[in-house]
Amino acid sequence: MSLAVGFAVLLLLAATGAWPARRWGRHVSGGGRIGRLSLALTLGAAITGLVQLTLSLAGVPAGLGVMVALAVVSLSAFRWAPLGGGSAAGSRAATGAGEATGTDVGTDVGSDVGSDVGTDVGSDVGLVTDAPTESPGLPLTAWLAVVVVVSTVVAVGLPFSGDGSKFWAPKARDLAHHSALTAPSIADETRLGFHRGYPLLAPVLMAPAFAHSPADASTGAKLVLHGLGLALLGLLVTLLSAEGRHGRWLAAAMLAMPALVIPEVRESLGAGGYVDGADALFLLLLVDTVDRLRRGAGRGGDSGGSASQGGDAVLAGLAGAALVSTKLEGSVELAIVVCAWLLAGPQRGAPMVRLLGLVGLLAIPSIWLASLAPSDPMISDPGLLLRGGVLWGRAVPVVAALGGLLIDTSALGLAPLAILACACLGRPRWGFGMLLVLGCLAFLALVYLSTTMHVGRHMHTSLHRLVLHWLPAFALLAARSVGHGR
């Protein structure tokens, strides 16, 4: 019963995102069914979550009704708001390009020159007109299917645990019957509740699964949450495949991260019911679209390019707002992306203002709800950053732990090394990607240097998950740096 409800929620999310994905995400949805479904699920989750949070401010609990209504609106839009000629042309070009250049992971060992030219040509077309891209190919698709099946088996049948049972799932269960303003675990300080000011997008998405499941059932809610993790994998594979053979090899390495399939809660992306997979999903979409906005803007462009930029701006705005509404770190991650764009350019003006305006508008409910929630105990004390002795004592273990991430094979497999190897294939130089890496490392260093917890314990419990937010985005930028010679 609960599983069926969870599956129905995922279908509704995908239906809600179907039209926006076709309208604004042609560079992804043109890359095949995996890309279309993943992007639809991503956008459906972002739109539904943001709408539910807005309604929550009006006292409306998160329920299936809103999801059904949004899905109906999206599906109806295919009839009354046609996607336009540019889209169709783009889709046709996409299909053709995909068929022409599609190769398999196991067999894509053509000559250097040939494949490089092919990649660059395909990518250049993609910059302006949305023509995709290469399909993932059979071996990579099969590998994705294996990972999806195993990770789903592991994640869905295990109970929420750790932070999942401490606050993400209890909040979702509360939000099934109360609005965010009245939910006891959020609004009543005498009731059991943790981190009351944490963003609520993931809980409002899980809430309907709890609302329509028996009291002790949680598989439906876990399936919904895990579905966002699966969307991350699908989106990542689609985007990396678009970058040619190196991208596909990198995708294979990314799918091989043990964090996707292990039941150990601390290192797993799905077992405990944490929302880090959703954070990584929205961050990947944000980085992808911002990178496209940068590249497209830098090239000037025809009408197709303008349409593409409009779509990218909408996707970036939705992804940014959903990111801010998913985890506290999301706000910092958005700031890092914007700062990197500001520093690396090009075209920092209008597109960036549009992005920030859209994010600001869509994230109002989350910001408002966070401001109303009772304050949490601080896990960070910036004052510690001014104490030389503390900084010096912590610097060595923090640097050692950050460096150790490169060979953190028990959670990340060989993915960090593969990303590095891929980035080194291009011409590593200062730019958007490098600034993001620096921003991520600086943020992590500041978090642990200023923690009020024991620094070792804090890193041991959270470092993997915070890094997992960024790895898919780093993989994408590494693959693009090879594909485009940047």
Added chain:
Amino acid sequence: MGRRPVGSALARKLAPPVALLLALLLATAFGWAAVQLHDLEQVRAPWLERWAQEHPGPREPDAQAIERVADDFAADRRADLFGLALGLAAGLAAVAVALAVGRREWVEGRGAALRVLAVGAVAGSAAAMASSLSEVASLAELNRWTLSDDSLAAYVGPLEGTVREWRERIPDDHAVIVVGTNDFLLSRVGWALSPRPVHPLVMPLPPGADLAELGELASGLMLGREAPGRWLVDLDALADGREALVRVEL
């Protein structure tokens, strides 16, 4: 186009038998390292532990807790190095096989290192999947993994019987005050007793505190007074397997 990686250039210059021999040699070396690491429980970093001892933070936990963190890191380090050695051994073995069957492009093209790492990663992931599925099967036998609509046993484990009995005794609209510092049990009890209003009272209790006395003391608290009835759960007693639920008289 980007620079050609040094490794690929080197591989291009090597005659096939030499490249094959080198790949086999390295795969064997990493495989041997993986076997050695597999038998260890920990790989410690004494200099890092010494540094941590010499530079205590502002709010250090007790020595035992610090030792536990060091043990956790040492176990992780072993697992990480084992995974690295295993992955590289698998990737290089794949290269050796490719060379043996005449697929020189595996080491010639750009991105040979990426291909080795990707194959090694997939091999490592396959091992992780096998281990995960085996663990899931074990957990399913213990009712700790389930797709059914009743996952209470998975949440509270051996406390399932106790919690079900409490649910029978405590009406849905009664409040429950949960006393103790056991974070894990607190969230489990809170989860299992929902939708009853649960009020945590996070404070250490003297060892062997009397449950009836706690109930009397709790009657003076304001927590949960709006409910028609109140109950108290002693988390320490629950952890010890003693009677842990008492009615709080209004």
